[in-house]
Amino acid sequence: AQKVTQAQTEISVVEKEDVTLDCVYETRDTTYYLFWYKQPPSGELVFLIRRNSFDEQNEISGRYSWNFQKSTSSFNFTITASQVVDSAVYFCALSEAGAGGGADGLTFGKGTHLIIQP
Amino acid sequence: DGGITQSPKYLFRKEGQNVTLSCEQNLNHDAMYWYRQDPGQGLRLIYYSQIVNDFQKGDIAEGYSVSREKKESFPLTVTSAQKNPTAFYLCASSPRFKNIQYFGAGTRLSVL
Numbered sequence: 001a002q003k004v005t006q007a008q009t010e011i012s013v014v015e016k017e018d019v020t021l022d023c024v025y026e027t028r029d030t031t032y033y034l035f036w037y038k039q040p041p042s043g044e045l046v047f048l049i050r051r052n053s054f055d056e057q058n059e060i061s062g063r064y065s066w067n068f069q070k071s072t073s074s075f076n077f078t079i080t081a082s083q084v085v086d087s088a089v090y091f092c093a094l095s096e097a098g099a100g101g102g103a104d105g106l107t108f109g110k111g112t113h114l115i116i117q118p
Numbered sequence: 119d120g121g122i123t124q125s126p127k128y129l130f131r132k133e134g135q136n137v138t139l140s141c142e143q144n145l146n147h148d149a150m151y152w153y154r155q156d157p158g159q160g161l162r163l164i165y166y167s168q169i170v171n172d173f174q175k176g177d178i179a180e181g182y183s184v185s186r187e188k189k190e191s192f193p194l195t196v197t198s199a200q201k202n203p204t205a206f207y208l209c210a211s212s213p214r215f216k217n218i219q220y221f222g223a224g225t226r227l228s229v230l
Contacts, residue, residue: 004160033217043206045161045221091160095217103149103168103217105176108160 002027004094006109013082014117021077021112023092029053031097034068034075035106039089051075079114087116120145122222124209129227131196131203139194139225141209148214150192154178155206155224164207167192196227204229 003026013019025034036048049059051068059066063080079086093106122143131137141150149168153161163176167186181200186192192211196203206226210219 006160009158035218037221043208043224043226045208045210047218047220050218093161103166103212103214104174105151105163105166106161106219108153108162110158110160 002029002032002094002096002107004092004107004109006092006112008112009110010113010115012115012117015084016081018078018080019082019114021079021090021092021114023075023077023109025073025075025092025094027094027096029096033095033097035093035095036066036075036077037091037093039091039111041088045091048077082114082116084116084118087114089113122209122211122220124207124222124225126225127223129225130230131227132230134198136195136197137203137227139196139207139209139227141192141194141222142190143192143211143222144190145211145213145220146189147211147220148189149212149219150186151210151212151219152176152182152184152192152194153208153210155208161208164194203227 005024032053034051037045039045056068065078067076089111091111092109095106125140151166152164155161162178164182165184167173183195206224208224209222212219
């Protein structure tokens with residue numbers, strides 16, 4: 001069975017600090033997809049990134065970067081020079097390719113509540 | 119404006135009552151999903167549908183029912199059999215072969 005663990009329930013940092021959110025996953029499939037979503041106080045989930053299991057290249061998008069390491073089953077998310085607007089709950093999620101080609105729904109971690117203090 | 123619309127934003131259910139949550143999308147996405155979120159928890163999959171007139175149970179389908187008569191619509195009914203319905207419900211859709219889910223703004227359901 002698939003599982004996603006976000007061990008950090010809440011992180012609080014001061015604005016402009018760098019912060020890393022951890023994500024560890026478990027799956028038996030060799031083909032799978034990893035995601036990060038942001039949930040601001042309004043509640044809607046905002047898609048940030050998708051990675052497939054064959055692509056271990058790290059990715060950078062502005063102040064955001066992601067480190068995917070299959071050897072440790074981790075997909076960590078770093079925010080550089082954090083800003084107050086980054087305050088939200090961040091979810092890591094996994095889908096297995098399986099028979100549905102990855103369309104069978106996501107397995108989410110419990111989320112990390114990130115608080116950026118001014 | 120393309121997007122996913124969930125209504126109502128807030129919903130109250132009386133004991134023994136069935137209530138239906140609406141989810142409509144105009145993105146021409148094939149797949150649609152329903153998730154439940156409890157405080158301090160991640161999202162859990164209730165039902166999903168990859169094509170019209172077909173749907174599958176997720177991890178916590180008991181006490182819920184769905185239909186998919188149109189590509190744009192995937193309503194969720196919370197039946198009286200669901201003994202603990204208070205939660206935040208999120209609907210999502212995904213284009214075929216792209217496997218990225220986009221979410222609506224959610225419906226918050228409470229029991230009176």
